[in-house]
Amino acid sequence: MPEVIDIKGAVNLRDFGGYETREGARVKSGVLYRSGMMMSLDEQSRKDFLNLGVSVICDLRHHTERQREPTPFPSHAPRQVLIPLDPGRHFTRAEADPDTVRTLETEAQRIAFMIGINVDLARDHAADYQLMFKELFNPQLSGFLVHCSAGKDRTGFGAGVILLALGVDRELVMHDYMLTNATMDFETFNLPRLRERFGEHLTLDDAVSISGVRHEYLSAALDEIDRVWGSFANYLEQGIGLSPAKLAQLKQRFLE
Secondary structure (H helix, E strand, C coil): CCEEEECCCCCCCCEEECEEEECCEEEEEEEEEEEECCCCCCCHHHHHHHHHCCCCEEEECCCHHHHHCCCCCEEEECCCEEECCCCHHHHHHHHHCCCHHHHHCCCHHHHEEEEHHHHHHHCCCHHHHHHHHHHHCCCCCCEEEECCCCCCHHHHHHHHHHHHHHEHHHHHHCCCCCCCHCCCHHHHHHHHHHHHHCCCHHHHHHHHHHHHCCCCCCCCCHHHHHHHHHHHHHHHHCCCEEEEHHHHHHHHHECC
């Protein structure tokens, strides 16, 4: 099963290997990682992270996010692949207009807001996630990290799609997705950052509802894949560019 990586300053850092597939294989551990931003890693933490053997980092954050919270490694060690995801009008409106989040007064409004982000990830960003999958075939890859700011939406969808492609059952993929709620430090990490952007009026409950995950979020994204492409298999082949032969190669590389 997956492992939470305890490195000081790391945000939501997890090994998302270890899951069994429907065919009875197992996703390799110690190869696939997911996290939030890494700006807070001190010198010892950076050494601890490098000891994981990660050779490729896929950074899904906006340019502005990377400038505000830079990754504390030279771009060549490990290799850093920048895939600036903008999950559509819902996310950009909130970034540009603090009043957007201030108007999310009810739980239902906040859930609808986050569902919109995740639907956009599925519908509008197949080409971006295709770039992420391309790195999984890098012949020099020894360990792979996909991350964004908090490691929950852009990263959560990306890790989920990887696991589903490898043949992990949707229920287990959802389990991995929901682990964010147990590993995230909402009070220390999320709340101050949300208050800085959107106002001191935000409470810890607001931070949990905005920065946590719910089954509805990933389910909405996967349902959107079925609506647009007809099936997850079609999404992999037509949206991500994984032919049956490439998919078999991916499984051979990351399953045991």
